[in-house]
Amino acid sequence: xxxxxxxxxxxxxxxxxxxxxNALDLRxxxxxxxxxxxxxxxxxxxxxxxxxxxxEPTSGSIEVLGFDPARNPLEVKSRxxxxxxxxxxxxxxxxRENLKFxxxxxxxxxxxxxxxxxxxxxxxxxxxAADRPTGTYSRGMLxxxxxxxxxxxxxxxxxxxxxxxxxxxxxxxxxxxxxxxxAEDRQVTVLLSSHLLHQVQxxxxxxxxxxxxxxxxxxxxxxxxxxxxxxxQVEVHTTADPAKVRTALAGKTFVQSVQPARVPNVYTxxxxxxxxxxxxxxLVQAGLELSGVRRxxxxxxxxxxxxxxxxxxxxx
Amino acid sequence: xxxxxxxxxxxxxxxxxxxxxxxxxxxxxxxxxxxxLILGVAAAGAVxxxxxxxxxxxxxxxxxxxxxxxxxxxxxxxxxxxxxVFIGFLAPLLGIMFGFDAISGERSQGTLPRLLAQxxxxxxxxxxxxxAGLAVVGLMLLALVIFVSGIGIFRLGLIPTPTEVGxxxxxxxxxxIYVGFWQALATxxxxxxxxxxxxxxxxxxxxxxxxxxxxxxxRAAANLVAPADxxxxxxxxEVTLSRISPLTLFSESSxxxxxxxxxxxxxxxxxxxxxxxVSDLTLAQSLLVVWPQIVGMIxxxxxxxxxxxxxxxxxxxxx
Numbered sequence: 001x002x003x004x005x006x007x008x009x010x011x012x013x014x015x016x017x018x019x020x021x022n023a024l025d026l027r028x029x030x031x032x033x034x035x036x037x038x039x040x041x042x043x044x045x046x047x048x049x050x051x052x053x054x055x056e057p058t059s060g061s062i063e064v065l066g067f068d069p070a071r072n073p074l075e076v077k078s079r080x081x082x083x084x085x086x087x088x089x090x091x092x093x094x095x096r097e098n099l100k101f102x103x104x105x106x107x108x109x110x111x112x113x114x115x116x117x118x119x120x121x122x123x124x125x126x127x128x129a130a131d132r133p134t135g136t137y138s139r140g141m142l143x144x145x146x147x148x149x150x151x152x153x154x155x156x157x158x159x160x161x162x163x164x165x166x167x168x169x170x171x172x173x174x175x176x177x178x179x180x181x182x183a184e185d186r187q188v189t190v191l192l193s194s195h196l197l198h199q200v201q202x203x204x205x206x207x208x209x210x211x212x213x214x215x216x217x218x219x220x221x222x223x224x225x226x227x228x229x230x231x232x233q234v235e236v237h238t239t240a241d242p243a244k245v246r247t248a249l250a251g252k253t254f255v256q257s258v259q260p261a262r263v264p265n266v267y268t269x270x271x272x273x274x275x276x277x278x279x280x281x282x283l284v285q286a287g288l289e290l291s292g293v294r295r296x297x298x299x300x301x302x303x304x305x306x307x308x309x310x311x312x313x314x315x316x
Numbered sequence: 317x318x319x320x321x322x323x324x325x326x327x328x329x330x331x332x333x334x335x336x337x338x339x340x341x342x343x344x345x346x347x348x349x350x351x352x353l354i355l356g357v358a359a360a361g362a363v364x365x366x367x368x369x370x371x372x373x374x375x376x377x378x379x380x381x382x383x384x385x386x387x388x389x390x391x392x393x394x395x396x397x398x399x400x401v402f403i404g405f406l407a408p409l410l411g412i413m414f415g416f417d418a419i420s421g422e423r424s425q426g427t428l429p430r431l432l433a434q435x436x437x438x439x440x441x442x443x444x445x446x447x448a449g450l451a452v453v454g455l456m457l458l459a460l461v462i463f464v465s466g467i468g469i470f471r472l473g474l475i476p477t478p479t480e481v482g483x484x485x486x487x488x489x490x491x492x493i494y495v496g497f498w499q500a501l502a503t504x505x506x507x508x509x510x511x512x513x514x515x516x517x518x519x520x521x522x523x524x525x526x527x528x529x530x531x532x533x534x535r536a537a538a539n540l541v542a543p544a545d546x547x548x549x550x551x552x553x554e555v556t557l558s559r560i561s562p563l564t565l566f567s568e569s570s571x572x573x574x575x576x577x578x579x580x581x582x583x584x585x586x587x588x589x590x591x592x593x594v595s596d597l598t599l600a601q602s603l604l605v606v607w608p609q610i611v612g613m614i615x616x617x618x619x620x621x622x623x624x625x626x627x628x629x630x631x632x633x634x635x
Contacts, residue, residue, distance in 0.1 A: 045634070052433055054633045078435035088426020092341070104333045105434040149430065 004029050004063075005157055005189040006051060011060035013046050013213075020046045022213040023060070028191060030156070033183045035200050036193040038210035044193035045085055047210075048161055051191070052082055065156060078106065081155030085162045087146035091135035095126055095145050098134055099152060106153040113152070120148035123178070139166040147178065158182060160192040164199045176203045231256050231270045234279060237292035239265050248286030254278055265291075330436025334444025335451070342452045347413050354409075355460055358402050363387055363464045365395035367471050381596045384476040385483060385574045387468045399464060400570045403457070404563060407491060408523040410456065411498025414449030416519055417512035418442070418503045419628060424512065429633050442628050446496075446503060446621065453495045457488055479576075482599050487573040493613050494566040498523065500620035507628045526561050534558040555582070562616060565609040572597075572606045580605060 004027050011024040021043040028034050036044050049055040051062060053069030053076050062069055069076040089098045096117055103113035121130045124144040134142065143166060150158060160179070164172045180203050182188040194200045201207065201221045208218040217224050238245065242260060245267055249255045254275040259268045271279050280293055342348050369392035370383065391398040397405070419442065422428040432438060461484055468474050476484070501522060505515035525533075534557045542553035558564045568581040576596035597605070 049429075049633055054429070054432055074435045074437070077433055080433075082430070082433040084426070084429040084433070086426055087430060089430075090341075090427060091425060092344070101333070101337050102430075102434060104336075105330055105431075105436055107329060107435075146430070153435075 005065055006191065007061075007063045008047075008051070009061055011047070011050065011062060012058050013043070013050060013055065014058045020213050021050070021057075024213075024215060026208070028189050030189050031183050031187040032205050033179060033190040033192070033203050035204035035207035036191065036210055037195070037197050037200070037207050038193075039195050042195075042210045043213040044210060045161055048082075048159055048191070048193060051159065052077060052080060078153065079155060080157045080159060081150030081153055083143075083146045083150045083158075083160045083163055085165075087142055087149075089134040089137075089142060089145060089149075092133055094131045095121065095134055095137070096130045098145065099149055102149050103152050108152065116152060117148075120151055123151075124148045125174070140168060140171050143167050144171070144175070147175070151182075155188065157189045157191065160190065162194055163192055164194060164196060172199055176200070179203055230273065232273055232276060232295065234269050234271060234276050235261065235292075235294045236267045236269055236279075236283065236290060237265060237294075238267070238283070238288050238290050240288045242267075244286070244288065245283075248283055248288060249279075252278075252282055328440075330434070331440035331444035331447065334436070334441055335448040338445050338448030339451055342414060342448065348452065351410060351413060352456065355406065355456060356463070358406065359399060359460050359464055360467075361395050362391065362397065362399035362402055363467050365392045366390050366398060367468065368392050370472060370474075381576050382477075382480055382483070382574075384465075384468060384474045384480045387464055387472075387474070388484075389571075389574050400574060401567070403460075403491060404494075404567050404570065405527060407453075407457075407495045407566070408498040408527075408563075409520075410453045411449070411495040411500075412502040412516065412519040412523065414452060415446075415499040415502030416506055416516040418445045418449075418506045420506045420510055420512045420515055423510060432633055438629055439625060442503065442507075442625055446499065449499050450492060450496055453499070454488075454492045457491050457495075461488060479599055483573055483576075483602070486599065486603060487570060490566070490569050490573065490610055490613070493610065493617060494562060494569075497562045497613055497617040497620065500617050500624060504620050504624035504627070507624045507631070526563055530558065530561050530563060534561070559609070559612065562613055565613050569606040569609045569613075572602045573599075576602065578602075581609070 006026060006028040008024055008026040011021060011026070012019065013021040024047060026034075036047065038044055046055060050057050051064055051069060053073035056070050064076045065079055067075040089095070090101075093101070099117045099120070100113060103117065108116065118127075121127045124147050126141060126144055126148065129137065129141060134145065137145065143163065147160075147163070150160070158179075163175060163179070167175060176199070179190055179192070183190050183205075192200060192204075197207075204221060206218065206220050207224070208215045209224070210216070217227070236245075246258060249258060249269070254272045256270040256272065258270075260266070261268050269279060276293075276295070280290070283290060366387050366389075369390045370386050372392070388399045417424075419428075422431060422441075431441060465476065465484075469476075498519070502515065502519040505518045506512065509515040509518065534554050537557050538550055538554035541557075542550045544550070559568075572578050572581060576598075579592070579597060603610075
């Protein structure tokens with residue numbers, strides 16, 4: 001990586017005895033979308049606040065666009081757009097007024113700000129609601145206004161804390177498309193955190209899976225998936241008798257478990273990795289009529305779940 | 317990549333942006349109109365009573381110094397207090413109203429992380445809010461003084477002399493400092509207590525205790541420190557102790573600043589009065605007498621603000 005925009009090494013934050021972030025290493029470059037994935041309380045927000053210079057690390061170093069956020073917070077904050085988790089706005093001010101306030105804090109000229117606000121409101125689909133007080137906005141609208149707010153300063157880095165929570169599925173798709181565009185067209189570095197892996201993995205170039213302050217896996221989603229040696233879950237749709245399904249699979253070593261799903265005529269079958277085709281072949285050979293076969297979860301989801309099961313057991 | 321220290325951003329700009337927004341917010345807020353209403357009614361009542369009082373003594377009052385200022389310092393039935401006392405009592409409410417949710421409000425609306433992620437220093441947030449609150453209060457008090465003066469000029473035909481205007485102006489500044497104390501107290505509460513309602517109650521509690529029980533508390537304290545058989549020492553101790561309270565400091569300052577015939581804020585014996593040569597103080601002399609009071613109020617305000625400031629700087633961004 002020639003030109004890293006965010007470099008964190010051995011980044012650690014302790015509150016008393018509790019280590020919230022433990023020796024985190026990150027290296028992001030321009031135009032990259034990086035996902036920080038982990039359950040709630042994993043230390044994602046703490047990491048983000050350290051990158052912004054709003055929390056001082058206990059040890060380790062950070063460089064954001066060449067600046068140390070703890071020592072040059074303004075240099076960092078003028079170049080980094082940030083969408084906080086559960087973003088809030090001033091209720092009595094309109095969406096446009098809220099954005100104007102942010103523009104002024106970032107010292108945009110009035111004409112520049114006005115024009116940029118119009119563009120951004122259009123981009124996030126809030127043009128019609130722009131002159132209503134934000135107290136009347138839905139959670140999803142606030143989230144979209146938050147994106148516009150983070151983009152006003154024309155950031156080189158965009159940090160989004162849980163950007164897809166509380167948005168409807170269609171909104172999520174739009175949000176992700178917007179993020180992808182920013183990274184590809186404007187070479188913005190995007191760091192996003194989420195506990196909803198399946199929503200964000202599609203846009204991430206790389207992800208780090210973060211559990212209890214420690215990164216347990218880091219890399220491109222397909223690389224992580226390739227490392228996965230755990231079982232695969234396959235959903236099989238068939239009208240055949242349950243007994244028949246069981247006989248067909250009896251004695252097959254690659255089958256680990258067969259469970260009828262909650263929906264009638266659907267079975268969830270766990271097989272060893274890479275043996276889905278063998279499973280299908282066995283079922284067909286046994287003369288069962290299959291109306292559908294589907295992976296119950298995609299690869300990264302399983303990686304994620306695998307880590308959570310292993311680590312989560314002790315998290316409680 | 318080592319980037320050069322940037323000069324893209326003017327420093328010391330952020331607090332003005334924050335102050336400007338807060339100022340606009342205050343002027344549009346319901347609490348502003350409620351306060352205007354309270355102050356307006358109080359002022360109207362007090363000034364009509366005062367002008368009635370002035371009128372009744374006017375024929376014999378030729379040569380009374382600074383008659384115009386009596387609009388602020390005298391009263392008549394049925395209004396119990398002159399305007400100055402009224403403001404001394406209500407001003408804390410102004411300060412508290414514009415400070416009690418300064419920081420906790422940002423927290424409860426979820427705007428604090430977003431605000432602090434902008435290129436401004438954290439102290440600019442608290443400073444901007446403080447300045448905006450004081451500006452609004454200053455504006456309200458100025459309007460009040462102009463309103464009262466206007467009534468005085470039209471109803472009584474009293475024209476203020478330049479000295480009287482000067483005294484009013486200085487008094488106005490002192491009143492704003494006094495309100496600043498209460499605003500700093502409320503801001504401190506808003507930093508330390510997450511709930512705005514709790515923070516308002518704390519600040520209002522301090523205000524009520526000092527204004528209702530202050531006299532009693534200081535008398536009791538004086539009994540502890542002064543010999544019980546020496547009335548003079550006891551009284552002196554009480555006066556000295558009561559100057560811990562900004563209410564006392566403000567009332568002493570007001571008395572001196574708005575009445576040139578008042579010569580001291582301390583206890584005087586009959587001998588001292590008898591032998592004094594009657595003459596009015598100039599504004600500079602009055603100011604000199606209450607200078608310690610004014611500095612005391614500034615110091616208390618600065619101390620409270622500094623504590624609020626330090627606590628805020630050390631606080632977590634997340635609640």
